[in-house]
Amino acid sequence: MSAQTETASGGAVAPEAGAEARRRTDVIFRVRELGIVGALGLLILVTALIEPRFVEADSLRNLALNAAIFAILAAGQTLVLVTRNVDLSVSSVLALSAFMAGTLLSDHPSLPIPIVFLLGMGLGAAAGALNGFLVTFGRVPALVVTLGTLYAFRGLAFLWTDGRQVNAETLPDSFLNIGTGTILGIPTLALIALVVVLIVGQYLRDFRSGRELYAIGSSPEAARLAGVRTDRRVLSAFVIAGALAGLGGVLFTARFGTVDATAGNGYEFTVIAAAVVGGVTINGGSGSVYGAAIGAVLLGTITSSLIVLKVDSFWQQAAVGALLITAIAFDRWIGLRLDAALRQRSARRAG
Amino acid sequence: MSDSPTPLLALDQAEKSYGAVRALRNGTLSIGPGEVRALMGENGAGKSTLVKVLGGVVQPDAGTVLIDGAPVEFHNPTDARDAGIAIIYQEPTLFPDLSVAENIAMGRHPLGAARRIDKRKMHEEAAELLKRLGVRLDAERPVRGLSIADQQVVEIAKALSFDAKVLIMDEPTAALSGPEVARLFGVVNTLKERGAGILFISHRLEEVFAICDTVTVMRDGAVVSDEKTANLTEDDLVRRMVGRDLDALFPKTDATIGAALLNVQRLTREGVFTDVSFEVKAGEIVALAGLVGAGRSEVARAIFGIDKADGGHVEVEGKRLPNGKPTAAMAAGIAFVPEDRRQQGLVMELSIKRNATITSLARLTKLGLIAGKAERLMAEEWAQRLQLKFHSLNDNVGTLSGGNQQKVVLAKWLSTEPKVLIVDEPTRGIDVGTKSEVHRLLSDLAGQGIAVLMISSELPEVLGMADRVLVMHEGRITGEISRAEADEERIMRAATGRAEVAA
Numbered sequence: 001m002s003a004q005t006e007t008a009s010g011g012a013v014a015p016e017a018g019a020e021a022r023r024r025t026d027v028i029f030r031v032r033e034l035g036i037v038g039a040l041g042l043l044i045l046v047t048a049l050i051e052p053r054f055v056e057a058d059s060l061r062n063l064a065l066n067a068a069i070f071a072i073l074a075a076g077q078t079l080v081l082v083t084r085n086v087d088l089s090v091s092s093v094l095a096l097s098a099f100m101a102g103t104l105l106s107d108h109p110s111l112p113i114p115i116v117f118l119l120g121m122g123l124g125a126a127a128g129a130l131n132g133f134l135v136t137f138g139r140v141p142a143l144v145v146t147l148g149t150l151y152a153f154r155g156l157a158f159l160w161t162d163g164r165q166v167n168a169e170t171l172p173d174s175f176l177n178i179g180t181g182t183i184l185g186i187p188t189l190a191l192i193a194l195v196v197v198l199i200v201g202q203y204l205r206d207f208r209s210g211r212e213l214y215a216i217g218s219s220p221e222a223a224r225l226a227g228v229r230t231d232r233r234v235l236s237a238f239v240i241a242g243a244l245a246g247l248g249g250v251l252f253t254a255r256f257g258t259v260d261a262t263a264g265n266g267y268e269f270t271v272i273a274a275a276v277v278g279g280v281t282i283n284g285g286s287g288s289v290y291g292a293a294i295g296a297v298l299l300g301t302i303t304s305s306l307i308v309l310k311v312d313s314f315w316q317q318a319a320v321g322a323l324l325i326t327a328i329a330f331d332r333w334i335g336l337r338l339d340a341a342l343r344q345r346s347a348r349r350a351g
Numbered sequence: 352m353s354d355s356p357t358p359l360l361a362l363d364q365a366e367k368s369y370g371a372v373r374a375l376r377n378g379t380l381s382i383g384p385g386e387v388r389a390l391m392g393e394n395g396a397g398k399s400t401l402v403k404v405l406g407g408v409v410q411p412d413a414g415t416v417l418i419d420g421a422p423v424e425f426h427n428p429t430d431a432r433d434a435g436i437a438i439i440y441q442e443p444t445l446f447p448d449l450s451v452a453e454n455i456a457m458g459r460h461p462l463g464a465a466r467r468i469d470k471r472k473m474h475e476e477a478a479e480l481l482k483r484l485g486v487r488l489d490a491e492r493p494v495r496g497l498s499i500a501d502q503q504v505v506e507i508a509k510a511l512s513f514d515a516k517v518l519i520m521d522e523p524t525a526a527l528s529g530p531e532v533a534r535l536f537g538v539v540n541t542l543k544e545r546g547a548g549i550l551f552i553s554h555r556l557e558e559v560f561a562i563c564d565t566v567t568v569m570r571d572g573a574v575v576s577d578e579k580t581a582n583l584t585e586d587d588l589v590r591r592m593v594g595r596d597l598d599a600l601f602p603k604t605d606a607t608i609g610a611a612l613l614n615v616q617r618l619t620r621e622g623v624f625t626d627v628s629f630e631v632k633a634g635e636i637v638a639l640a641g642l643v644g645a646g647r648s649e650v651a652r653a654i655f656g657i658d659k660a661d662g663g664h665v666e667v668e669g670k671r672l673p674n675g676k677p678t679a680a681m682a683a684g685i686a687f688v689p690e691d692r693r694q695q696g697l698v699m700e701l702s703i704k705r706n707a708t709i710t711s712l713a714r715l716t717k718l719g720l721i722a723g724k725a726e727r728l729m730a731e732e733w734a735q736r737l738q739l740k741f742h743s744l745n746d747n748v749g750t751l752s753g754g755n756q757q758k759v760v761l762a763k764w765l766s767t768e769p770k771v772l773i774v775d776e777p778t779r780g781i782d783v784g785t786k787s788e789v790h791r792l793l794s795d796l797a798g799q800g801i802a803v804l805m806i807s808s809e810l811p812e813v814l815g816m817a818d819r820v821l822v823m824h825e826g827r828i829t830g831e832i833s834r835a836e837a838d839e840e841r842i843m844r845a846a847t848g849r850a851e852v853a854a
Contacts, residue, residue: 206467208460215457218446226457227429285448342496
């Protein structure tokens with residue numbers, strides 16, 4: 001009775017309007033991810049037209065390899081970004097883990113490889129825990145904390161390596177195979193990255209604690225009131241991000257074989273850029289690991305394609321920067337249109 | 352006083368101070384099964400603090416909370432929630448990026464195989480709750496973009512999903528229209544029949560008498576009365592709250608009506624409102640009435656230039672305003688006091704002083720630097736004129752009660768010496784005493800020759816304050832009623848589109 005007096009057309013309008021709002025957001029988010037995939041396809045196409053060797057098996061394999069480690073780091077970064085935090089220290093954690101893995105295997109070649117992975121991830125997790133504690137219980141903004149640990153951990157790496165480096169010759173072949181080998185034609189690294197992305201992606205989509213991360217980023221106050229243990233969740237997000245950075249470090253050593261204190265330098269920005277380009281908002285609350293992974297592939301591909309086209313390395317950086325700005329601007333624009341549309345639908349429904 | 356059944360929830364002599372401010376001196380009340388108790392009191396009377404104690408948001412310095420007669424201690428909101436107490440706050444706190452269903456289920460998503468979230472069940476449960484509330488809302492849509500009324504509904508659904516034994520509602524009807532309030536009362540009755548207890552904080556006397564069995568009145572941090580509503584009249588209640596008699600709640604004094612200062616011509620915004628034309632003369636208070644969602648706030652926003660209009664134009668003192676430019680509207684002498692004071696009316700992180708003077712910075716700056724003394728004097732002057740209740744002007748504006756926050760917003764705009772004042776729901780969520788002050792102020796302003804456009808969903812306010820009532824329905828003006836001819840029925844008829852009434 002009351003609903004009917006509000007809208008002349010009666011109840012039929014209302015659920016449709018709400019459903020339409022939902023359809024719109026679904027479409028927009030799918031457009032977002034399709035857009036990145038589309039951009040990726042276009043990029044590969046254009047490059048292939050100019051330099052056909054770009055789409056040869058070896059070249060594509062390299063693309064996958066390049067993106068793999070970034071995709072793993074981007075998955076971890078997504079967890080942190082979604083909670084409205086950021087982790088700049090990933091590259092330094094990667095370096096520490098890479099060097100540790102390298103020296104361990106060089107000094108003890110019979111060490112079981114899974115142990116090396118566990119140790120690497122453990123080291124990363126510990127670093128992540130430090131970040132997490134400072135952010136949650138120390139109440140220091142994540143940007144400040146991880147900026148500090150970015151430098152601190154890198155400094156630690158320099159201290160530890162003491163000018164030395166790990167060489168590929170001293171590493172067992174079985175280990176190096178992980179970094180450079182293939183399974184059924186697909187690079188092992190890429191498969192590992194795929195598995196990681198799937199696991200993290202499913203976690204964020206289908207598990208309570210994963211959804212709580214989105215809640216915390218969307219409205220920290222509402223999360224607190226809803227009884228979400230925000231400190232615990234944010235801490236775990238940092239720990240996982242750290243562990244994944246540690247994993248990335250071990251894989252880095254497996255891939256490149258030669259590791260020194262500068263390993264992974266600058267990776268943090270590429271990783272964050274990948275996530276943002278992939279639709280993970282800096283302000284938290286939305287975005288998916290799948291988008292971040294595609295973003296990592298896109299960024300990696302840009303770098304590769306610009307190299308293949310023999311473009312100056314300055315332009316590579318400029319291209320990444322331009323892409324980042326475009327992605328953020330596009331997101332904002334879409335967000336505003338969506339807001340307006342949702343509001344209009346709401347207003348009309350209420351009559 | 353309820354005697355036989357053990358109260359579901361009781362509070363015994365609770366106290367709470369914030370530094371030197373004694374927010375709660377004696378908080379004592381009880382709610383029995385099937386009882387709907389109103390909690391009333393002026394701003395700063397201690398209601399919010401009492402509710403926070405009951406909800407586990409704040410721990411009392413003294414006193415006890417009792418559940419089913421046994422003393423308990425709440426260390427956090429989750430403890431209170433687990434004990435069966437649900438609070439619905441005045442301002443909804445939802446997750447804008449997540450769906451309605453997920454907002455309701457957050458933290459307790461239904462789980463399926465391998466502890467994965469059962470999305471279908473989550474959506475079904477949410478849809479069921481919404482249906483029970485009689486609300487047509489798609490459970491899968493994002494919360495972003497929902498009107499305040501709809502957000503409140505989601506909050507209530509959330510509380511219901513906890514199978515709460517006691518529901519504490521803080522001004523739940525503030526942003527709801529007539530039919531929505533009726534719907535809410537239906538829900539309250541259902542809960543009552545199931546044996547739940549409800550604590551209903553409201554400033555609307557007619558609602559208190561309509562739905563509440565008992566009423567607790569607070570003044571200055573202490574409970575001063577606890578009686579059955581059947582034994583009280585409206586005057587009795589007002590007297591208990593205010594400690595004095597209020598002769599007229601809405602004193603609109605006569606003023607000389609001058610020339611038309613605001614002229615709106617065929618203003619249109621696609622899909623929102625169409626062909627809106629009216630004028631407001633100097634000395635007039637024109638009320639814009641209608642149901643929630645009729646498009647009134649949107650018209651005001653378009654007049655002020657916040658939203659761009661798709662057709663028509665606005666004139667101030669005969670001069671046409673450029674479309675979509677709030678700075679031009681301000682320069683022409685329009686002031687706009689928005690509906691959502693926390694999000695749009697105030698900068699919550701800034702002090703009272705800064706908020707009150709933020710619109711007048713041009714007058715207060717010399718060579719680009721703000722003159723501190725002049726800023727302070729202006730803020731003090733307005734605080735005095737509006738009888739603002741505060742601790743220090745340098746305090747964060749968020750520490751003020753709702754009514755006082757509204758006064759700061761008013762001060763901010765009045766200091767620009769506007770010719771046209773647009774106020775959107777001026778007394779929403781404000782207690783009776785402050786309401787009367789705001790109305791007196793609006794009346795004075797009209798008397799000074801300002802043209803006032805007042806958007807209001809409270810019919811008594813509209814009837815008492817307006818010289819003319821414009822009614823909107825689904826984006827169109829469906830009625831223009833003079834003060835003499837206006838009554839609740841006529842306005843409602845036009846607001847629901849059932850009759851075209853021409854003044």
